[in-house]
Amino acid sequence: MTKQAYEKPTIIKHTGGLANKFGRGISRRTLSRIDGIPVTSLIEEHGSPLFVFSEHRIRQRYREAYRAFSLRYPKVQFSWSYKTNYLDAICRIYHDEGSWAEVVSEMEYEMARRLGIPGDKILFNGPYKPKPALARALDEGAKVHLDHYEELYQAEQIAKEHGKKYPVSIRVNMDTGIHPRWDRFGFNYDNGEALDAALRLHTGGHLYLDGLHCHIGTFILEPDAYRQAASKLAALAKEVRNKTGMPISYIDVGGGFASRSTLHEQYAPGTDSSPPIDDYAEAVTSALLEAGFGADEMPTLMLETGRALIDDAGFMLTRVVGNKRLADGRRAMVIDAGVNVLFTSFWYRHDVLPVIDRGGMLEETVVYGPLCMNIDIVRPSVHLPPLEVDDALVIRPVGAYNVTQWMQFIRLRPKVVLIGTEGQVDLIREAETVDTIKHLEKTPPRLSARSADE
Amino acid sequence: MYENLALSENGFLFDGRTGATYSLNKSGTFLLKQLIEGARPEALKEKLIESFDVDEATAARDVEQFLFRLKDLRVTEEDEA
Numbered sequence: 382m383t384k385q386a387y388e389k390p391t392i393i394k395h396t397g398g399l400a401n402k403f404g405r406g407i408s409r410r411t412l413s414r415i416d417g418i419p420v421t422s423l424i425e426e427h428g429s430p431l432f433v434f435s436e437h438r439i440r441q442r443y444r445e446a447y448r449a450f451s452l453r454y455p456k457v458q459f460s461w462s463y464k465t466n467y468l469d470a471i472c473r474i475y476h477d478e479g480s481w482a483e484v485v486s487e488m489e490y491e492m493a494r495r496l497g498i499p500g501d502k503i504l505f506n507g508p509y510k511p512k513p514a515l516a517r518a519l520d521e522g523a524k525v526h527l528d529h530y531e532e533l534y535q536a537e538q539i540a541k542e543h544g545k546k547y548p549v550s551i552r553v554n555m556d557t558g559i560h561p562r563w564d565r566f567g568f569n570y571d572n573g574e575a576l577d578a579a580l581r582l583h584t585g586g587h588l589y590l591d592g593l594h595c596h597i598g599t600f601i602l603e604p605d606a607y608r609q610a611a612s613k614l615a616a617l618a619k620e621v622r623n624k625t626g627m628p629i630s631y632i633d634v635g636g637g638f639a640s641r642s643t644l645h646e647q648y649a650p651g652t653d654s655s656p657p658i659d660d661y662a663e664a665v666t667s668a669l670l671e672a673g674f675g676a677d678e679m680p681t682l683m684l685e686t687g688r689a690l691i692d693d694a695g696f697m698l699t700r701v702v703g704n705k706r707l708a709d710g711r712r713a714m715v716i717d718a719g720v721n722v723l724f725t726s727f728w729y730r731h732d733v734l735p736v737i738d739r740g741g742m743l744e745e746t747v748v749y750g751p752l753c754m755n756i757d758i759v760r761p762s763v764h765l766p767p768l769e770v771d772d773a774l775v776i777r778p779v780g781a782y783n784v785t786q787w788m789q790f791i792r793l794r795p796k797v798v799l800i801g802t803e804g805q806v807d808l809i810r811e812a813e814t815v816d817t818i819k820h821l822e823k824t825p826p827r828l829s830a831r832s833a834d835e
Numbered sequence: 836m837y838e839n840l841a842l843s844e845n846g847f848l849f850d851g852r853t854g855a856t857y858s859l860n861k862s863g864t865f866l867l868k869q870l871i872e873g874a875r876p877e878a879l880k881e882k883l884i885e886s887f888d889v890d891e892a893t894a895a896r897d898v899e900q901f902l903f904r905l906k907d908l909r910v911t912e913e914d915e916a
Contacts (some may be wrong), residue, residue: 387889390863390901392848394908395856706904742860767860 388741389767394710409743409766412734412775415696416800420736420773423798423806424698429773430718431698432784432797434809436474438694439780440802443478446690449658453666456681460504462636463489465687465781466695470799470809472496475690483636483685487514490523504633504685506552506594508566515539519547526550526594526633528567533582540587548591550633551578555595555613557606563598570613579621589627592683593618596635600644600688600728604656608664610634615672618680633683634665640692642729642778651729658689688781695780697723701772702751712746714765716774719750719757722794723779724786726750726759733763734775741767752791784810789818836911837871850910857910862887866901870911876902 413420416435423431443459450457460483461475467489472482473496482493485507493503500521508528510518515532516539518525527533527549540547552567553575568575575593582588593614597606611634618629638661643651669682699718707713720726733748743764750757759776768774787794797810839851846859848867859867862883869882879902883894905911 384888385861385886387887387893388860388862389897390866390883391860392863392867392901392904392908392910393858395858706900706907710904710907742858 386740388739391742391744391767393742393744409738410732410734411736411738412777413736415775417804418800418806420698420775424700424773426806427796427798427808428812429698429700430716430722430795432722432779432795432810433696433698434468434471434780434797434799435694435696436799436801439471439474439691440478442690442694443475443480446658446662446684446686447479449662450666450682450684453662454669454682456679457684458631458681459684459686460502462685462687463492464785465636466691466784467492468784468797468809469496470807471691483687487511487517490514490518494521504594504683506596506685512539516543519543519545519549524548524550524592524631526552526567526592527578527582528552530578533578533588537585537587546586547588548630549582549588550590550592550594550629550631551575551582552594552596553614553617555597555610557597557609557613559598559601559603559606561598563596566596567594570617575617576620579617580624583625583627590621590625590629592629592631592633592680594633594635594683596685597637599637600639600642601637602639602655604660604664607634607661608668611665611668612672615669615674615680619672619674622678628678629680631681631683632669633685636685636687638686638689640688640778640781642688642692642725642731644728645730647730655689691780693778693780695778695783697776697779697783699774699776701768701770701774703770704768707747712744713749714746714768715749715751716759717751718776718795719752719759719792721750721752721757721788721790721792722783723750723759723776724783724788725779725781730763731760731776731779733760733765734777735766735768736773736775738766754791789813793817840867840871840910842867842871848910853909855908857908862897863901866898867905867910870905 415433416437460481461472462483464485481502482498483504484490484493500523503523505518505523505525512535519539536549553570554564554567555570556562568578579590582590595610597610614632622628639655641651641655647654697718699716701714702717703715705713743766745762746765748760750759793813796812799807799809841849846864848857866879879898880894
């Protein structure tokens with residue numbers, strides 16, 4: 382007698398949850414290859430967990446975004462947001478595509494300089510720029526975006542000490558009709574503070590206004606907020622021009638475009654609810670074109686898009702290390718990648734896709750990471766088929782923020798590989814070892830003299 | 836103990852005592868059907884091995900967990916006297 386194919390016996394109680402007419406239907410999905418490379422071969426060669434980036438997707442998304450803006454506006458410059466992902470290999474791809482660097486600390490500034498980016502192609506943001514870093518950036522011609530009056534005074538002081546007159550920009554916050562309203566970065570537009578700062582800067586005699594910048598929020602799903610931001614910055618630029626006679630050379634609308642990730646509180650998947658890049662481009666460029674700048678005074682449009690460009694180029698490969706049944710009857714699974722390396726699990730409902738599906742019933746599953754911490758939940762609920770220990774899974778999109786916000790906590794951080802446009806697989810960051818963590822520590826001799834077993 | 840359970844061939848279970856409904860996969864349906872037809876729990880491992888392509892250790896582990904799950908869901912709960 383031929384025996385039937387085996388699948389672990391399962392019984393699932395039906396529960397009458399609220400229907401969700403917006404959500405994605407439950408479907409069986411797998412992902413066995415990334416850019417043509419089998420996931421299992423990547424894990425065999427490099428271990429698990431493993432971060433994988435696709436150069437093809439990085440370049441494709443960048444070109445789509447550049448095209449969306451440059452078709453609508455004559456002068457466009459993207460700057461790669463280092464805090465989103467500052468692995469050298471990743472930054473080099475963006476720079477190769479023509480991106481400048483956007484940095485928010487002296488550490489990131491140095492990273493960009495080490496990659497050969499000249500100062501005048503670095504935008505220096507952030508609310509804290511130590512005086513030596515500020516002086517270096519001003520001297521090297523970086524686009525310094527002043528965040529508050531103390532920084533403005535400090536830049537003025539440096540200019541006096543150096544006997545130079547430096548171009549600087551100011552950061553501007555404003556009401557763009559969205560909530561939460563970010564008013565912590567820069568000078569406020571609506572109460573006139575930004576105009577005061579711009580005029581104050583001119584009257585000091587040591588600085589002149591080169592550009593206007595804003596950073597209105599993050600994961601903004603409403604393109605019209607950018608229309609309002611661009612419109613207000615254009616109005617401010619014209620007012621400064623009228624009062625000082627000096628045109629500004631650029632307007633920078635910052636970052637914050639939503640990627641195709643899905644936030645925990647969103648009903649619809651991000652692939653459906655995040656606006657296409659063209660909608661953001663249309664909003665921003667139409668506001669600038671309608672502002673009435675003279676043909677010879679059209680400011681360059683600067684963009685610091687990070688997440689929307691890189692997120693879906695990043696994948697986390699992981700394996701099942703255990704299956705469980707929780708006390709309330711739910712199925713649970715432990716995998717070898719946790720929130721220590723998937724920080725964005727706190728915000729996103731990542732796709733969790735098995736590499737193979739052997740059939741069997743899909744069941745709502747809690748996906749836990751390997752940390753001995755209650756917070757280590759990669760997905761609170763996802764429908765998965767039966768999976769055995771060592772079965773591989775792909776978690777996506779994870780390209781933005783995870784390899785900068787990852788924590789050295791309980792477990793070591795894994796390797797990162799890049800799949801090139803020709804299908805070549807290159808290691809771009811080695812896995813950590815205990816020495817990576819411990820080489821900075823020093824033990825006082827009085828504590829190191831005796832070992833624990835004496 | 837099982838007289839209130841209506842189990843279809845394709846794994847739909849109705850518990851007339853509680854009104855609850857369940858879905859079972861093929862091997863789960865097979866095991867519960869054996870119980871309804873009078874098999875003793877200790878015999879389930881061998882029956883599973885006879886009909887499915889599974890090794891003894893896996894069958895023993897999975898039957899144990901499945902029986903616990905039936906009890907946990909109160910599908911196999913004894914009526915209170």
